[in-house]
Structures are given as structure tokens and as C-alpha cells.
Amino acid sequence: MKIKSSGLAPWSTLLVAGSAQFLVLLESTIITVAIPPLGAALGDGGWLAWVLSGYLLAFGALLLPGGVWADRTGRRRVFLAGLGAFAITSALCAIAPxxxxxxxxxxxxxxxxxxxxxxxxxxxLTRYTEPRERAVALTVWSALGVIGAVVGSLIAGPLILFSGWPGVFWINVVAAAGLVPLALRVIPSSVAATGTLRVWPALVASAGTAAILAGLSITGRAGSGGIALAVVGAVLVVGVVLMQSRAASPILPVRLFRLPSYRIAASGLFLGNGLMIATMFASSRHLQDHHALSAATASLAVLPMALAALVIAFLADPLISRLTEAVVLRAAALSLVAGAGLLWAVSLVDAPWGWLIPGGVLIGAGLPASFVILNRRAFAQVDPVEAGAASGFTTMLTTIGGAVCVAVAALAAGLGGQAGAYGVLLVSSLVIAALSAVRGSAGSGSRRRPR
Incomplete structure (x- = not known):
């Protein structure tokens, strides 16, 4: 990765904001290893699955309002408020009785x-507006997010071993306490945008999304009730999208989908994040429930995947510069397909758990490069004025991808065992590969902003 010779000072804002992204993604996967110990300590009561899905649902629900609030009331102010709330709620999780x-x-x-x-x-997005700086910034951002998600499963086992399941939450409190003074120092204040703060379309869309995901998650138990809830959610989402597509100043920038490059990139991010989180979820349950590994050993089993993601994250930018985005994205997509296919094949023959490691390595290698390129393409034409809303919208899509893939993988596992869950991963990777092969998906497409 190429950083200007002026040193790290210009990148301090990125490092602080990226560290927050690291924590958020870490928390989305660290819990997958802790769920069995949690169930043993607190019981199930029909709520255990919601320890994961509840976080993802609420995460997606507040992304859009969060982006709007940041644009309208000041990004640093909202960032600090969100960081403080994240620390407090992490402590509440740790002491939950x-x-x-x-x-x-x-x-x-x-x-x-x-x-x-x-x-x-x-x-x-508003700090780094020059094309080369933004490309590097989004490379680091994407890498930190992927590494955070992978490292979540890696460090969960040792934390549980030494401090019990609350340790996976206390780590956020410590990290947030260290980030607050740094944020006050390096994140610049921003002038709040003018206009009326209208977040109801985002809230309705978020509620509809939550209903869809909740319906999917309870379909196995509630049958037609779950399907009905998902249909109601879909009606809400479609209705809001149609209204916002005609609005003069929409909160949901759905007009971005008029750009083929954004449409393809956003779809890839949706599936890529789903593949990442669902892989952690399925692998952890497979290792602990089927192979009876401890939480610590299950964490060690994903170490090669974490190392592969780390190496490729740092090599992504020079590889793209040397080989072009199109070549690197297609290679990354093929790595995802090979990894998911291997996991699926291993589950079919019930091979020893060690055979899961190569599949994890291939997925770990494919994710960072995919995310780096897809994020670049998704935000290449975003106007800084609507950076908060656009980032919230796109991140909401990726978060929904994680929640949907986990819900579908869990449902598939209930119907077809572990092979069903890995089959969902394989299908997702195949679609990503198909998207990577679409001509015109690169930034060389139309440069006009959607109107």
C-alpha cells in the first residue's frame, strides 16, 4: 500500500475511523464462537439465536438514520456519541444476568x-476526496472491516478461556475508551448540513428490513406467520423505495442504482458480507457442535483464514496497481468459489475438521480484495454532500447481506444439515463470481452522476 512520504499524520483520521469500523465488524463475528458458552451459562429459552440476529437487525436499522444524523448534526459529534453508546451497551452485554x-x-x-x-x-469519504487518496482510504477501510470480522472469531476463544464469555464484550469497552481521546484530537469538526431532519423514510425502510429478516428467522418455527411478517416487511421496503426514487431530496439515495457500476458493486458487497459472516457462523457451529471442539480450539482453527485475509489486505493495493481491478476481482471471486466449494464438499463426506482449514484460507484470501475493489466502485461517484446518507445506505445493504445469509444458512442447515449451510455459501460465491465477470462493472463506465 502506498502512503505519501509526508508521514502518517494525514491518515490519522482514517486510522481512528477505521478502528471504529474494525470494532463494529469484530463484534458481528466474535459472538459466533461465544454462543455455545453463552447458552451453557444463561440458557437458551428460545432466544439464543437472537444474540447474533438481534445485533445485525438493529445494526441495519440504524445505519441510514445514523448517516443522516451525521450529515445534519455534525459527523464528529455523531461519531463520538455512537462510540460512547457502543461502549456502554457492550458493558451492559457483559453484565447481563x-x-x-x-x-x-x-x-x-x-x-x-x-x-x-x-x-x-x-x-x-469527506476527509479524502482526491481520487488517489480516496482509493487508498477505501482500501484501508475495507481491509480493516474484513480483518475485524475474521479476527473476531480468532480472538474469541482465548478471551472466553481467560475471562469467560463476558470477555468478548469487555474488549469493546477498553478499545472505545482509547479511541475517544484520539477522535477528539484528529477528527475534524464538520458543518452541519442545512435542511429539515426527515428520517422517517429511513426508519420505515429499516423497520421493513427488520421484519423481512425476523420473518426469515422464525419461518421454521412459526411457518405462515413468519412468511406473512416477511411479506409485510417487503411491502414496506418496496413502498419506501418507490417514494424515494421520485423524491427531490431523498434520504435513501436509491437513484445510485441507475449507475450500472454501483448496482453491480452494491450487489457484490451484499453477498460478500453475507458470505463472510455466514462462513464464521457455519464454521464455528460445525467445529463446536459437530466436532466437539472447545471455543479456544475453534478459534485456532480459523487462524489460517485470518492470516490469509491479513496478507491479502496489505497486498491488495499493489496487486490492483500491477494487475488492474478487473483481474484482481475475478481472481478473488474464484478464490471465494473454491473455498466455499471445498467447505461444501468436506461437509458432504464428513471429513475430519482439518479439511475445513484450506476452504477458510481461500475465502479469507478472496474477501479483502473483493471488498476493496467493490467499495471503490460503489463510492467512486458519491457526492461528498451526501456522503453520510450514501455510506449509510450502502453499509445497510452489506449488513443486510450478513443477516440474510446467516438466516438462510441457519434455515438450510436445519433442512439439510451442515452441507445445506455451506451450500448457501457456495451459491453466494458463484453469484459474486458472475458479477465480477460482467463487463462495464468497472469504474470506466458512465461518469455522470444519477439525477
């Missing part, structure tokens, strides 16, 4: 994470 209390705290934690993530990306 019952599974119901933990789920409630996780929902609040996810809401604060949504506000934090949206404001952090808005800060990055």
Missing part, C-alpha cells in the same frame, strides 16, 4: 454500532 437481558443489550449495541459505522464512513 439472563439471556433475555443479553438479547436486549445486544439490540442496543447493534443500534449504536449502526450509528457509529455510518458516521465513520462519512468522515472518511
Amino acid at each position: 439472563t439471556i433475555e437481558a443479553l438479547v436486549a443489550a445486544r439490540v442496543l449495541q447493534g443500534a449504536s454500532a449502526g450509528v457509529l459505522a455510518a458516521s465513520a464512513l462519512g468522515i472518511v
